[in-house]
Amino acid sequence: MTVVxxxxxxxxxxxxxxxxxxxSHLNMEIKNGEFISIIGRSGTGKSTILRLMTGLLQPDEGDIQIDQKDISLGDVGYMPQKDLLLPWRTILDNIMIASEIQQDVHITKEEAGVWLQRVGLSGYEHVLPKQLxxxxxxxxxxxxxxxxGKNVxxxxxxxGALDALTKKEMQSWLLSxxxxxxxxxxxITHDLEEAIFxxxxxxxxxxxxxxxxISVPLSRPRKPEMLLSEEAVTLRQKLEKKIANETT
Structure with missing residues (x-):
């Protein structure tokens, strides 16, 4: 699905x-299957762009489309900065929410259990979020x-709130x-290495x-040691210089 x-x-x-x-007069195209990072100083509108793409906000002017159709609420999957897991529901019950509120999503508890195993949470189905x-x-x-069930x-x-070691583990996990x-x-990220990786x-x-x-000149699959390559180091320095020279 192409997002424009x-x-x-x-x-x-x-x-x-x-x-x-x-x-202001933003033009952007995201192709099917791409991984795009948005960076910039605080206040430049990064989170606003995502909320516009979800349909939670409506633009003053312009169009936002998926496969040439105007976007509407529920067309994309959205994960905000905080996990927003419901504290009174178990992990299994939290991830089953979509099947409860979306008519086009049908996930059994057995299927959800398979997914929990895939993401390394097998055995934590019945614990509360505060225990993780x-x-x-x-x-x-x-x-x-x-x-x-959304493709975007x-x-x-x-x-952003994780310690450095956990963050690196999560980055590799997300890529896989x-x-x-x-x-x-x-x-969205403020971490330039994360964006490059x-x-x-x-x-x-x-x-x-x-x-x-800015295109990232690293081949896939990505490995953490690629961040030490000349291409990655040069790109990071380039991005740091661009951001440092800006005034808000």
Missing amino acids: LKNVSYSYTNEKRQKNLVI SGGMRQRAAFLRTLLT LLLDEPF MWQDLNKTIVF LSDRILLLHPDHRIEE
Whole structure:
């Protein structure tokens, strides 16, 4: 599925009834099966773009389409920054939510158990979220997003709160899942190494509303040691310089 944003603008009204422009005439195309990361300084509209793509927000102008059809709420899977697992429901019951509220999703508990095993959560079906580590909670949250059955998954800084070691483990795990399932992923991060390691392309949002596309020159499958290559180090330095030279 190809996702296209055409001339999209979005603004919000503050408490003083003043309009603040967040996104201006944004054009973006995400091809089927791509892994795209969006980076940029805080306030450049990264999370707003994802919420527009989910249909949770409506643009002031422009079009957002999947396979040439206007996007609507429920067309994509969305995982926000916090896992938002329901604390009173077991892990199994949390990941079964999609089958309870979406008429086109039918997952049995046996099938859900197979998925839990696949993501390394076998044996944790009947525990509550508070009993899991941060990385395990994020796996459960990703699985809940995955089991919506959507081909396009939007992930808003899912590993931002994890420690460095757990984050690296989760990055490799996410790549293996993506390669097996052939999903389209749009991923927000502030971590430049993370963006380079995961992505086919990186979209850099500038404070003046420009968007800059950078291709990642690393072959697949990806291995952590690739981040030490000359290509990866040069790209990171390039991105750091671009962001450092910006003013908000």
